[in-house]
Amino acid sequence: MGYVAIKGGGRAIAGAEAAVEALRCAEGEQGTPLSLSAIEQQLRLLTSRVVSEGGLYHPRLAALAIKQMQGDTLEAAFALRAYRSTKPRLMDLPVQDTRRMRLIRRISSAFKDIPGGQMLGPTTDYALRLMRLDLANESAEDFRAVSRRFLDGVGDADLPDTFPKVVDALREEGLLPPLTRRAHAAFDITRDPLVFPVPRSAALATMARAETGSLLAIAYSNMRGYGDVHPTIAELRVGYVPVMLPHPVTGEPIEAGEVLMTECEVVAMYEGDTTEGPLTFTLGYGACFGHNEVKAISMAILDRALQKGMRDGPANPSEDPEFVLLHVDGVDSMGFTSHYKMPHYVTFQSDMDRLRTTQDKATTAQPQPEGAQA
Template sequence: MGYVAIKGGGRAIEGSHAAVEALRTAEGDAGAPLSLSAIEHQLRLLTSRVVSEGGLYHPRLAALAIKQMQGDTLEAAFALRAYRSTKPRLLEMPVQDTSKMRLIRRISSAFKDIPGGQMLGPTYDYALRLMRLDLADESPEAFRSVASRFMQQRPGADLPDTFPKVLDALRADGLLPPLATRAQDAFDITREPLVFPVPRSAALATMARAETGSLLAIAYSNMRGYGDVHPTIAELRVGYLPVMLPHPVTGELIEAGEVLMTECEVVAMYESDDNDGPPVFTLGYGACFGHNEVKAIAMAILDRALQKGMRDGPSNPSEDPEFVLLHVDGVDSMGFASHYKMPHYVTFQSDMDRLRTTQSKATQSTVTATQGVKA
């Protein structure tokens, strides 16, 4: 049995592309194409998910990918990664400081009186999950007036762009280990394969690009009992990180642009200090492109779980670096699942041949055994 060429494959594939486009535009005269700006802004959380899982902060291209893939986040992230693979890497960036993020939201479940105060920002946390039927036939006029009305009614307050981190206050109180700046260079998962054991920077990079649902599922297993992180959110912040690069002529750091990010630090159970110092809380850290709080929290929990697994050996799946890091990438896992749709005619033919042979042998043995009994 060998591979065989068939006549109509190419035409069928071309037809499938046309069929997809026909369904995308099926509204016909009654419809209007989605603008990238509308996707980027009105579906901002979807765009956030794709920039994060695609590993490339390019909201406009993420919006294009969402449009092209008709809302499939896995395919959209795949398209974004395919795009990035065509581009050269131009420079090595200095380490950016997330304490300089221009925040639009910051909360803590550890303290109510955090330095700078708590600001809920844009969130559904306190919204009733009831359908807003008025959105079903929202008029363009009503739509356009919302943002300007919000700005007119805002309280007059001169707030800073940046706020101190809650962890700094905990450190100042001696409740956390001092922050050490590690000299070890970061692991680049786009250039190097994950060969275990991997450094923590590889785990952070992998989880930052992970598929949200996969990351959440494994973190949820830890939350429900297959683990013992018991997290408290020290701080969850959403904001725009200014990216500072040295000016090629002057060498002075200048802002090249900004990146919307979500960052989360969780405080977990305290442990004895290795150097006979007083016990201190342990920490987990999560961050990702865009506004995606569930992902950042899940990542922070898994970071803490993996720290334990890397140090003491895993007791649960969520503490096993190999289990977690090799199963959370959306493009990897989607690719493996999708490959089962590809023709497996030869291997399946072989399976059938073996089954028939086994069935035939089983039938013969039954006949032989029956004849033996009769004899």
């Protein structure tokens, strides 16, 4: 049964568009339009979600999408994807090095002492979840003074531009397998469909632009018992990765800009036996555009679970590449869910016809009560 085109409703659809816009501006004379800068800065974690789930690192456009879609992250990511589909691919980029990340946060739950030290950075990890009622009536003067006061209270710090990776220290101790750069070409999920089995690069790319809640839900199933990763966070870092491109005239690498990223490595239990060489811990890896720690950790857990599933066959949903990778994209899943709101009048009519026919057959086939006249 295929879909059948309908007609009509043009005026109502235009009216719906105007109604949405009217609600956005419902404050009327008392209202002030949201500036993109305010969304990008004050709702930075929301903007981060949209850049990563939209798969395009463009914080300003993400802020615009959030404004246009009135805070709906799924629709905002959809808008960003739609925008990207109108743009040409300008060039192939060289592989970028996340070790050059200019950090704003760096923690490890595996070691209290890590090379370079732990720095909590901007986090609410240790904050009480109490409502800050003072923000309800925050004055512009108070708001503008906060950042300046913070910077005035912190002296100039002599810190390096980059910090060593915790996993490197574990490798040096022989607790992790050595890092070998693999020569496989990376899978481009923006142009090629996922046909299983897929390489790990396809899984990483799919999860990097997955919807945060979807990744979290499946990773959580693993944490609760439908899996056995039992992760420890070797390192979680947030910072700006410089994008290095060759200068078109000199060919020399130049910094063309930077990208805010969250990156996480989780250590999981060792596997195998000593006949294959010394036992080592295993690793999972997660990363995404923007500042989104739950997403990076969830991705790292799922990466580790999928490695096991790809090798031994899945023992639970979180180890099944097809189950995970086909159900974590927010634009896909939201689109399919929303399509049920579209008119299905003909298909439902058909369902009703079949039900009535079946009911009639059932009534006819029922045995007549004794003594009843035909």
